[in-house]
Amino acid sequence: MTARRTVRFAGLVTLTAAAAISLTAYQSGSTEAFASPAANGFVSASHSTGNGGADSVEARAGSPAGAVTLVDGSTAQISKLGDLHYRAEIVSGGSVVATLEANERDAGLDANGMYVVLGMDGEIHSWTGGEHSVPGTHELAGGWTAEVVKLGEQHYRAHILDGEGAVVATLDADQRDAGLDANGSYIVLSTRGVISASV
Template sequence: MNANTTVRRRRTIRIAAAALIAAASLSLTACNNDTDNTGTKKPAASAESNSGGSSTGAQGSDAKTGDTDKAPSSTGDQKLADGSTAKIDKLGTQHYRLKIINDGAVLATLEANQRDAGLDANGMYVVLTLGGEVHSWMGGEHSGPGTYKLAGGWTAKVTKLGDAHFRADIIGNEGSVDGTLEANQHDAGMVANGVYIVLSAGGVISAHQ
């Protein structure tokens, strides 16, 4: 073996050793990137966990609450003053619907939603309370603007505000206005200390105790 051959082998060994050292350095750097300063392995960011959060948010935004999703539940039937039948359905909290039925036909519908409702049904007066109670009677009406004595000691001052638009101030014994009914294009009703009052859009008012 001559001197030139020996030199080439030494160079080859040195180059191979340098390559091994470089590879080891790269491997060590990659391992260090996966750990924090304490030597604990860092958790990798997960695309699955991010999409899971978005999915949960979307489901929350689509969730519906409230009484509108519930089917009406019947609270029973009740005979009215003129012999017809009232069918009462509960639609939600303080939300009721009444259908006046005669010979199988629906003659009128009344809905109380967070407040009492009233109806003048051709001389029969009906009040549906926000609690689902029904009261009906006939007679005792007064018509047009004016001041009228009502059942239970109340006084009603009826004012015309426009076409099919009337307001009734309900006045107590001491002369104070204790309640107001306004019928604007449709009838209105209320309960005042056990006295049921209806004001029609035509300016007719009636009360019953």
């Protein structure tokens, strides 16, 4: 799995993660930042393969792939729609409050301080904290650097740089949030002017 992700991410020169997101009423969550993912109770909510690592959720196209509890207690109901195509409906209090769709690219969501990345392989991860207000240059969890610019109302772009300053991916949050699985580091860029990452 690690080798495949390394190849997948290394090949990303530009990634525009256009998540298909629809939000209805969503409860505000805590947005406190802490020193480390372990200290802040970071939860990587993913389907477990039993080998200690996260793996994609396996299912036939169009069928339910599984349900995962997210860090705020809501549930992500994941369906596989095709190869590298998954949808997650986030359910809280019995109602669908948001929908993420990853179709040949990862998707991300800023749900009022809970950050969610749905990978195009069906993995889903959620966390709180780790926020940086944009624009600017920010050091992110996992050793990445983000250079973020504001392009317009609810439109931000982030260039993700490796340790040597090379651009390895671009997130474009234009009227909808964007997300990325960067080899086990998860990044969300929101239309409200926040970038957050965790490992």
